Amino acid sequence: MTYVKGLKCKECGHRVPATPVHVCEQCFGPYEVEYDYEAMKGKVTRESIAAGPHSLWRYKDLLPVDVPRTGFNSGMTPLRRAPNLEKLLGCREIWIKDDSCNYPTYSYKERVVSVSISKAVEFGFDTVGCASTGNLANSTAAHAVTAGVKCFVMIPHDLEQGKVLGSLIFGPTMVRIKGNYDDVNRLCTEIADKYGWAIVNVNLRPYYTEGAKTFGFEIAEQLGWKLPQHTISPTAGGTILPKIYKGYQEFIELGLVEDNKPKMYSAQAAGCNPVVTAIHKGSDIIEPQKPNTIAKSIAIGNPADGYYVYNVIKDSGGWGESATDAEIVDAIRLLGKTEGIWTEPAGGTTLAVAIKLIQQGRIPKDESICICITGNGLKTLETVQDALPYPEVINAKLNEFDAIIDRLGETKSEPELATV
Amino acid sequence: MAKISRKFWFTFPTKTQVQRPVIWEMSRKFPEVVFDIRQASVQDEIGIMAVLLEGEAEQVRGAVEYCRVAGLQVDPIEKTVIEG
Ligand SMILES: Cc1ncc(COP(=O)(O)O)c(C=O)c1O
Ligand SMILES: [Zn+2]
Numbered sequence: 082m083t084y085v086k087g088l089k090c091k092e093c094g095h096r097v098p099a100t101p102v103h104v105c106e107q108c109f110g111p112y113e114v115e116y117d118y119e120a121m122k123g124k125v126t127r128e129s130i131a132a133g134p135h136s137l138w139r140y141k142d143l144l145p146v147d148v149p150r151t152g153f154n155s156g157m158t159p160l161r162r163a164p165n166l167e168k169l170l171g172c173r174e175i176w177i178k179d180d181s182c183n184y185p186t187y188s189y190k191e192r193v194v195s196v197s198i199s200k201a202v203e204f205g206f207d208t209v210g211c212a213s214t215g216n217l218a219n220s221t222a223a224h225a226v227t228a229g230v231k232c233f234v235m236i237p238h239d240l241e242q243g244k245v246l247g248s249l250i251f252g253p254t255m256v257r258i259k260g261n262y263d264d265v266n267r268l269c270t271e272i273a274d275k276y277g278w279a280i281v282n283v284n285l286r287p288y289y290t291e292g293a294k295t296f297g298f299e300i301a302e303q304l305g306w307k308l309p310q311h312t313i314s315p316t317a318g319g320t321i322l323p324k325i326y327k328g329y330q331e332f333i334e335l336g337l338v339e340d341n342k343p344k345m346y347s348a349q350a351a352g353c354n355p356v357v358t359a360i361h362k363g364s365d366i367i368e369p370q371k372p373n374t375i376a377k378s379i380a381i382g383n384p385a386d387g388y389y390v391y392n393v394i395k396d397s398g399g400w401g402e403s404a405t406d407a408e409i410v411d412a413i414r415l416l417g418k419t420e421g422i423w424t425e426p427a428g429g430t431t432l433a434v435a436i437k438l439i440q441q442g443r444i445p446k447d448e449s450i451c452i453c454i455t456g457n458g459l460k461t462l463e464t465v466q467d468a469l470p471y472p473e474v475i476n477a478k479l480n481e482f483d484a485i486i487d488r489l490g491e492t493k494s495e496p497e498l499a500t501v
Numbered sequence: 502m503a504k505i506s507r508k509f510w511f512t513f514p515t516k517t518q519v520q521r522p523v524i525w526e527m528s529r530k531f532p533e534v535v536f537d538i539r540q541a542s543v544q545d546e547i548g549i550m551a552v553l554l555e556g557e558a559e560q561v562r563g564a565v566e567y568c569r570v571a572g573l574q575v576d577p578i579e580k581t582v583i584e585g
Contacts, residue, residue: 092505093558107562109507109577212583237583262583269582283582318584378585385580427585 084121085145088112088287091389099145101204101279103286111386112287114145118334127306127337130298137192137295143331144295145288150202151227152195154184156295160303163452165419169498170439174449176309178300180456181424186247187457188378188425189296189321190220194281196292198228201279207231208278212269215244215378216456221281222251233278237265247460262382282318290386293321297328300451301338308338309451311399311444313346313435315427316356317379319386321455322347323393345393346444347401348434350374350409350426356387357401365391375406375464376426378456400443404433410468412436413458418496423458431455436498506555508539509565512574513548523571524552531564533557551578 087098092110103112125142133139137156138149159182163175180189194217201209210233211221218234225232232253236245240257249255258265273280282289301308308329314322326345332338349357352374355367367387372380384390394401404412413429416422424432435452438444458465475481513519528536534556541550554561565575 093503104577107558109509110505213585214583215585217584235583266581266583273582274576280582282584318581380585381581383581385582387580 083145083147084116084142086115086117089115101284103284114287114291121335125335130302137195140295140298144196145291146196146199147203150199151224152191155191155195157299158183160300163420169419169496170436172439172446172450176451177420177422177454178296178451179422179454181422181428181454186219186223188216188220189455190216192295193289193292193320194220194224197281197285197289198224198230200285200288202228202230204279206279208233209281210234210278211281214240215460217282218248222248222253225253226251235269235272290320290324293324294328296321297325298332301329301332306338308341308343310341310448311344311346311450312453313348313431313438314453315379315431315455316347316349316390317381317384319356319384319390323386323389326393326397343397344399345397346399346438347390347394348431349401349403350376350379350430351403351405353380353382354403355382356384356390357403359391360394360401367391376409376430378425379427379430400438402434402437404430408433410465413465414468415496422454424454425456425458425461426464427456428454503558504556505558505561506553507561508551508553508578510576510578511550511552511568514572515547519572521571523568523573527564527567530567531560534560534564
């Protein structure tokens, strides 16, 4: 039993049945899943959700899937209070939604991929695929195994070995493609057209993006059926931010949370910030950029849904900022030292931007704030390697150890805000 | 009716298959649709162009359909598909 009515074009409103299409046949705008919220009322309740499994599938009624095929242990990541960051920033209430420990490949992508691949199986596809430089590839390859479908992963030929292994371990067919970024991109679009595979983020995009709502649902439920007043999320292709907001709005519509007019804030790296630039200019035209940043997982110069991020920021009354590579590294270290969480540059960007927005006064210190951490630092060792002083070596003599303790006593200090 | 603006790839098959000046014909038939060529690579046998079409949704659709019937391949330009 699902509450899905079909697909509806976000631009012209044209409706089609729920099929594997992503661009409107009338105007080439993007399709989005449409639900029957009236039918849900009284049936989809706090109790019905709480009685569901301890995974993202507890929100199945609000997802476009009949039978989940994978992701049975994905989602329901911790929402943690961040007392040390609160102290450091002088804020009353900071929460961290921590997808650095999302299962099984440690990023928010488990959410979108679980939904997309389950839908692919429902549509009868036996092969799924994606083009990705990291997190999406890891997640697609892993969930394809659980769902029992074949998997193709397309990557640029010069991708670092570590990133290749993180997907290869799950046994997909990987294809390394020569050429510049645009060439690879173009070929992947053609592959999606020609082979009739379920490319998780292309022809299944309307279903894929719905999975990101669970990030927002979980924040609301874990906060005790309440919404944070301010949510800071990274932006790459533009999936997660609008969908967290849609998740909030659906809970409001169903009467599961009170409408406290939540505001959304977009975080991008200074070396790839097409959406933040548009926000600052007050123009909804997202001008493509050539990315140049250590935050590779969010370096998308021509985001598919950038325009919708812009709209949500404007409608909700939020804002956007960017962080330089140095600020990103500082923020990664700060999160480690203050809250014991190791995130990748996407999370560093989000924290650095949150700090900026708080210091600018855009986000009031006495209101509730949620920082979205979407990926794990173990995948990006190279980004912090040079920033961390390598430990010294001593002889196996107690007096040499004592000397270290003495020196520590002189220099020990509280974590500082390098970004101030 | 809402005005829309869309980018397309226009692929021209071999010269022997399409000998007419299709883009010119299209602009005659749909004078209200503004077209802007953003990128082009035309060789002897095959050509490809990135074209921005702007106008009433109905008109843009008609223009696209006209070109397709005339033998061009018209595909919407995708945004980035490679994700992190
Ligand atoms: C770790 C991480 N965070 C955030 C994002 C943001 O993605 P989007 O705006 O495409 O939803 C990505 C996407 O690639 C990612 O890998
Ligand atoms: Zn449409």
